[in-house]
Amino acid sequence: VKAMKKQPIPEKIGLSDNALQVLEKRYLKKDKAGKAIEKPEDMIRRVARTIAAAELIYDPKCDVRSIEDEFYGLMARLEFLPNSPTLMNAGRELGQLSACFVLPIDDAIESIFDAVKHTAMIHKSGGGTGFSFSRLRPEKDRVGSTGGVASGPVSFMRAFDVATDVIKQGGTRRGANMAILSVDHPDIERFIKAKQTAGVLTNFNLSVAVTDAFMEAVRNNGEYELKNPHNGEVVEKKKARDIFDQIVNLAWKTGDPGVVFIDRINAGNPTPQLGKIESTNPCGEQPLLPYESCNLGSINLSKMVKSNGKKTIDYDKLGYTVRTAVRFLDDVIDVNKFPLPQIAERTRQTRKIGLGVMGFADMLIDLGIAYDSPAALDTAEAVMGFIESESHKASEELAAIRGTFPAYDGSVYDGKVKMRNASCTTIAPTGTLSIIAGCSSGIEPHFALCFTRNIMDGTKMVEVNPYFERASVEGGFFSKEMMEKLAGGAHLEEFANVPEAVKKLFVTAHQITPEGHVKMQAVFQKYTDNAVSKTVNFPANATVADVDKVYLMAFDDKLKGITIYRDGCKADQPMSTGKTE
Ligand code: ADP
Numbered sequence: 001v002k003a004m005k006k007q008p009i010p011e012k013i014g015l016s017d018n019a020l021q022v023l024e025k026r027y028l029k030k031d032k033a034g035k036a037i038e039k040p041e042d043m044i045r046r047v048a049r050t051i052a053a054a055e056l057i058y059d060p061k062c063d064v065r066s067i068e069d070e071f072y073g074l075m076a077r078l079e080f081l082p083n084s085p086t087l088m089n090a091g092r093e094l095g096q097l098s099a100c101f102v103l104p105i106d107d108a109i110e111s112i113f114d115a116v117k118h119t120a121m122i123h124k125s126g127g128g129t130g131f132s133f134s135r136l137r138p139e140k141d142r143v144g145s146t147g148g149v150a151s152g153p154v155s156f157m158r159a160f161d162v163a164t165d166v167i168k169q170g171g172t173r174r175g176a177n178m179a180i181l182s183v184d185h186p187d188i189e190r191f192i193k194a195k196q197t198a199g200v201l202t203n204f205n206l207s208v209a210v211t212d213a214f215m216e217a218v219r220n221n222g223e224y225e226l227k228n229p230h231n232g233e234v235v236e237k238k239k240a241r242d243i244f245d246q247i248v249n250l251a252w253k254t255g256d257p258g259v260v261f262i263d264r265i266n267a268g269n270p271t272p273q274l275g276k277i278e279s280t281n282p283c284g285e286q287p288l289l290p291y292e293s294c295n296l297g298s299i300n301l302s303k304m305v306k307s308n309g310k311k312t313i314d315y316d317k318l319g320y321t322v323r324t325a326v327r328f329l330d331d332v333i334d335v336n337k338f339p340l341p342q343i344a345e346r347t348r349q350t351r352k353i354g355l356g357v358m359g360f361a362d363m364l365i366d367l368g369i370a371y372d373s374p375a376a377l378d379t380a381e382a383v384m385g386f387i388e389s390e391s392h393k394a395s396e397e398l399a400a401i402r403g404t405f406p407a408y409d410g411s412v413y414d415g416k417v418k419m420r421n422a423s424c425t426t427i428a429p430t431g432t433l434s435i436i437a438g439c440s441s442g443i444e445p446h447f448a449l450c451f452t453r454n455i456m457d458g459t460k461m462v463e464v465n466p467y468f469e470r471a472s473v474e475g476g477f478f479s480k481e482m483m484e485k486l487a488g489g490a491h492l493e494e495f496a497n498v499p500e501a502v503k504k505l506f507v508t509a510h511q512i513t514p515e516g517h518v519k520m521q522a523v524f525q526k527y528t529d530n531a532v533s534k535t536v537n538f539p540a541n542a543t544v545a546d547v548d549k550v551y552l553m554a555f556d557d558k559l560k561g562i563t564i565y566r567d568g569c570k571a572d573q574p575m576s577t578g579k580t581e
Helices: 017-026 040-052 064-076 084-089 109-124 153-168 188-192 212-219 240-254 262-267 315-335 341-350 360-367 374-402 433-437 466-474 480-487 500-505 514-526 544-556
Strands: 080-082 100-103 128-132 177-182 204-210 223-227 234-239 258-261 293-300 305-308 310-313 353-358 450-454 460-464 536-538 564-566
Touching: 017 040, 017 433, 040 064, 040 084, 040 315, 064 080, 064 315, 080 084, 080 315, 080 433, 084 293, 100 109, 109 128, 109 153, 153 177, 153 188, 153 204, 177 188, 188 204, 188 240, 212 223, 212 240, 212 544, 234 240, 240 544, 240 564, 258 262, 258 544, 293 315, 293 341, 293 433, 305 360, 310 360, 310 374, 315 353, 315 374, 353 374, 353 433, 360 374, 360 466, 374 514, 450 480, 460 466, 460 480, 466 500, 514 536, 514 544, 536 544, 544 564
Parallel strands: 100 128, 128 177, 177 204, 204 258, 293 353, 536 564
Antiparallel strands: 080 293, 100 293, 223 234, 305 310, 450 460
């Protein structure tokens, strides 16, 4: 692996109060009384040391201390962070380091409840689980052994939901699940409506797996067949438009269900010889084979800007960060303690990693580029294109030393290029990581410039986006009163003393058109091996037709899936944006 440029290691990590609170609550080691017994610096050292130990497998004489320092520096400078389970569990008893899992569910009681148990084990360690329920026979179908009738996928989902509820009381964080049902399953309408009652399946995101043929039929006003997965019988024919309308209607109402374009996901399956991909992880960014897991990590783009008179992207630093991060994530696989032997085996066969970004919106502001401008799309193209190609180069370099991933023969890379990892890039939401790093989350625009945070003793404090604070102080229009009004829901446009250029630059999520959100997601998807987590925001007064248009646009723009959020709709998502924690 290429020579590493020495980077300074900070003595203290530049954490905000909020980041410290999050770390103390859930990440740092505690004593029996619940008091933190390690500092953030100790946590990062624990992680760096545990992960770097993997290097000894490949070269027992390597300078493991210097690699540990490279890893430590990357995290201590908040330039790169691995997913939460790695921070929480590395070097500790659990030792489970991955965020994303997919478990198979077969049409048998034993298989279903094995999966419930495995889900509990994964949630205990902070991982999230995705499942396809498509193999289960439909509700009211006959059950051979008892002569009774089947409960169907939606009923069984409740068992997973309750198990998740129970586990969260003892675990590190509330568990999260993705449930997928194929659009041609006879229970599809029941599934689409499954979350419409308040308080039901609150630990689940729902996505309908739609095929290309189904999308074709929606466009041509055609019909398609519902099939019983148990015996392959065609049960019914449906108008594709009717089902699509129901999906869109309910997504408009509550945000659920999303859709995944399952044929496109499988067209991008790097190891088709191992079987089909049928589900993603909870937030949709990581398609996986049954029993496969993946560890993610995110580069903080707000730290990748250099200034010599003019601000530009520091590609040298970014290249170094990508290479070191790929090596880190590949090492994670070797020291990971997997929750099940099947998961260990599958994951080690493909060695998927998911390197992504956070702080993209911060970086744009630093560069003086508005999120909803053509220049922002160009920047996304340049940055993610670079990360994608550098990460593949790094994986190739690792393959030359450590060998290809074991399932390389028959993979899409076979005979073309030797790779250490079947996939390298994923854009995660970075809900908590972005709080720790103090940057904007994932590739999302800023949600607000100011917001009110409840402090523990009951007082409230207005928090101002640091880039906006700087701009308003330098521009001479800073006032406490304005920040309070903004935190209360006022828009920047209402303030006459704020220059037009500032208003344009500090555009927030709700001012960006849904089409603008999709366009940004599409650019990132183009350069991402796995998928992209992105919320497409709609204003409260958006119509069902607006949502319909965007779901179709997502298909045309080659996304792997889409979820939307209409302001004020009754969404009950298991994932928190972190803003209220
Ligand atoms: P983080 O910032 O904590 O690393 P992300 O918000 O980037 O996590 O989410 C990445 C993935 O981690 C999710 O898609 C999911 O698989 C898993 N995950 C996140 N939050 C949870 C949770 N509360 N419970 C279980 N899994 C989670």
